[in-house]
Amino acid sequence: MSLLSLIVFAPLAGALLILAIPNTRTKAIQGVAAASSAVCMIFSGYLYYAFDKSTAAMQFIEKVSWIPAFNISYHLGVDGLSVTIVALTALLTLVSIIYSFNITLRVKEFFFWFLLLEVGMLGVFVSLDLFLFYVFWELTLVPMYFLIGVWGGPQKEYAAIKFFVYTLFGSLVMLLGILALYFNSAPHTFDMLELARQSSLFPLNFQIWVFLALYLGFAIKIPAFPFHTWLPLAHVEAPTGVSVLLAGILLKMGIYGLLRVSFPVLPLAAKWFMPFFIVIAVINIIYGALVAMAQKDLKKMVAYSSINHMGYCMLGMAAMTTIGFNGAVLQMVTHGLITGSLFLLVGVIYDRAHTRDIDAFGGLGARFPIFAGLMTIQVMASLGLPGLAGFVSEFLCFLGAFEAWPYYVAASAIGILVTAAFFLRMIEKVFLGPFNEKWAGLPDMNLRELVAIVPLAVLTLVIGLWPRFCLDLIDPTITYLVGIVNR
Amino acid sequence: MTLSHYLALSGVLFTIGLFGVLTRRNIIGILMSIELLLNAANINFVAFNRFLYPGQHLGQLSVIFVITLAAAEVVVGLALVMAIYKNLKSAYVEDYNILKG
């Protein structure tokens, strides 16, 4: 078995093993969950290390015929577009699992679904066959449904069903698009690379329809305005570890899908769509930031800020330039790290105070220096402070988009201001000012939480200071991809 | 005496028997009427044999067969009647309506 299969199915092995452990042995279940995702992380780390930075071609390819009658194959591979996200997925899942050790309800099922979710997410990012891609895409849905619906907050059932039905709707339309591609390719194929090679054979009209179908599926996942309303609800209701994956990885599947499937396979339609796309991106940025400003709930604020940050990704993509695409891919990674850790930090305070109301706190900075410090770092990263990861990716997105859409970029800069405003206001209300004695008895962060969050904070700093850590892997593929798209 | 006389006798007998079967309330009466029907048939057998196939005895044979059969029938029939009577305490056929749909 080769590396990619190991990465994808290591969590599955863990999940099956967990099924065999009796319910009561919580420690063993947690151990197996952490171990199997750690194994997956180690393999991904090795993948990251062994990845050849000099080529844009697919690497670590595995291809086995699966359903020959329909020309479907088990086809895996990574390039610069996916390798960073695979590593990010493994990392975020690992830290979320560690963080989720505090779950006490139905532990066995929780970790089973969690690991299954990891299989789905990793599978999406490494599969090169659209059919396989779709299978993994849908595989993320079911665990997520249960994770939100069973372990979520007060409105969990509503949130879970909404998330499920909404995204399922999108992916069904996407399936139509995929089938249209299959039946219009000659010979019929689901292979992404083969479809990209045939892209010049598809007429514009056909491309536009398929693009829109795929876009619906991806846009709901991103989420692009106006398909974003499932997100705040699902994020807020989901348990902390799940919110991390939801924001950190699941949103990226939309961007990834656009970059992996829509742009190379349907380049003409992509170009046709860009004037609309840039408008949506700017709306995402400004609208997301403004709505986040209205939030009184910490988690909702972070959730809406995700909409804003995904807007930067879309801004970078709308440029159709190397710089912009690089920025978009890097933004996926940095947003995963930053927002992931912000969700964890919000979870930390919620676990202690059992409230997320921004106005309920005050002056925590003096008593909880570690928590306040980490939160400040990640908030600063989120609002694009130089030296931290968010700046590089956002700046690249702006820089890339400026040539083609200068006025839109200038308008979207307002988003930065609003983001700064609401995050600083949050910091002021929660950490600064006189100490609210109500919270005097709360302890600062414990080891479990530190182990989960500190790696993310460190990576935020590393990427901010040394973006080549990611960009060197991303750039060759992106240069090649931009070549294809602009052919 | 011609065949027609016999046939007429037989017809009258059969009609009486049929009338009895259809109108008698008492099951025993119905059984007796059935005997009349059978005997009407017997007269027919004998008459046809005498007038149509004088040298043969097929008709007579049949008659004997029918008489034997009638005797057996009465045995079975009376046994059934007894059984029904034991269950329903009635010898009147209007009470025998368990076949009613």
Next chain:
Amino acid sequence: MLEYVFILPLLSFAVAGVILAFGKWLPGRGASAGIAVAAWGFAQAAILFTKAIQGKLALPYEVSIPWFSVGSTQATLGVYVDGLTIAMLVVVTAVSLLVQIYSIGYMRGDPRFKRYYAYLSLFTASMLGLTISDNMLVFFMCWELVGVCSYLLIGFWFEKPSAAYAGKKAFITTKLGDLGFLVGLLSLFYCTGTFRISEILELAHIGFIPPAAAGAAAILLFLGAVGKSAQFPLLIWLPDAMEGPSPVSALIHAATMVAAGVYMVARLYAVYALSPVALDTVAWTGAITALTAASMALVCFDLKRVLAFSTVSQLGYMMLGLGAGGFTAGMFHLTTHAYFKALLFLAAGSVIHAVHTNDMREMGGLKNKMPVTYITFLLGALALVGIPPFAGFFSKDAVLAAALARNPYLYAVGAVAAAMTAFYMARALVMTFHGEPKDMKKYDHAHESPPVMTGPLILLAAASVVSGWALSRHEIFERLVNFEGVLPFELHHVSHGAVALYAGTVAVLSMGLGAWLYKSKPGIPAMLRGKFAPVAGLLDRRYGLDAFFLKFVALGDRLSSVLFIFDLNFLDAIAIDGWAWLTEKLSRIQRWFDDNVVDAAVDATGTVTLCAGRLARLAQTGIVQNYLLFIAVAVSVFAALAFAG
């Protein structure tokens, strides 16, 4: 020598981390490490400066390493050193060093002493990085980082809600300007295809950048400077920033960070020089800022805020100088201003440290109690006012001369502001140090500050006295910091002597008037204040600028809540949940149809069969005779039919 310049910010950066992590075990709880590094940095800068004015350095010096690359675009980390850089380096390192020494006394006993030094070092690192960066991308990064350090230090005593608020206000107001900076940076990149300062300057010199594009980019970049250097109308954050510790005000909000905007304009002066519109924008913004801020200082009773308004006003002068074509004059004023304004803030800090209030109405007569502080403050004030031969006289004179050479109106505005400056400084000086003590309890409590605080004061006072004269001797500064390009407009010829004479006279007269009024006739200012209450109120309210921006914020808040309601009640509730509702209703209708039409049809066949069966059942009487009758009838009928057929 030059090869090691890049170490300066890195070392400061490293020491910030060291103090934060190991400050507990370092001598002086980390202060020593910060001061050692700052001292070393100052020594380096001083050596560089000396060598540069002796002409022993090959300037400009440039070196860079690749940072990251995307496609064909490369970002670099590098060092660009020319005369301008060295002048700025000296200012930054000198003030940083003195402020860190002073802070030992000022911050003694503060529970977050260690963190304070870490922030100071981080700030110094960012400021040095900004100064020596060879490209605008890293420049921008450091530009933002100094903003964050400013945020952290303004809100250092964050238990005070006003401090927390001021920090946030400073950050967001400057961020507003930074949006312009960001867009300007992007457009500059698309004019030139590079972030490297040397290449941008070169392209500007050879006229590769179209003047219109250069002007647009320059004005956008200038918006950043408007925020950072607290120019009109974004000057509102600086007075509130006085909530931070006084040494921080001296370092960040007087000498270095707020001057970064001026430095940026000077750094890209070749680009600005392509467009007269851009330069005029700079000049007039500076002039208006100088005047408005000086007028606000006239009525202010908070000692530090008077100094803050004064800083804003002086930054306006620097911009005025640069915009009027006086490149050297603007930077010269930046240099001298750094010393005397840092001095004034530190002296004010010393006073505040002694009496524990910022309000000048509660001070008075302190010159006897705090002689060193008084003398140094006096020297700083004289330098600021521009009394010959103190530092401010030389630099302000140069700025005013440049303004006159460009446009008499600019000069007039500057001259009026200069008169106001002299007046409000006399007022502050007299109210604080002269006259009778207003609050005896505070007066009795007051004492001279320890030597660790007065030492830096004396050093800065020395610099304030001599730096103007020393640097203008043999045109030392002009040879170091000058602009070799062509200005887009002709300058009038002006007589420096006349301007100097006028400026000096005005300064002396105005200061004298102020001192006389507040010392001998304190009733008159109070009477004037009463009589012109609306004017005073307007000045107190900073011309309503705060209210204007707050209205903006309120508008943003309203918009945000309206959008949220829209999001929740329209997009989510109607568009999405509405779909769900509609689908559910539709499915109910479908169910009704299913129940009442489709299923009913199925049931109907059953019902018909049943009824037919019921009818047929009537024939089944169960009475054998009936059956027989039917058979008989049937047989008869068939027989009849058979015979008939």
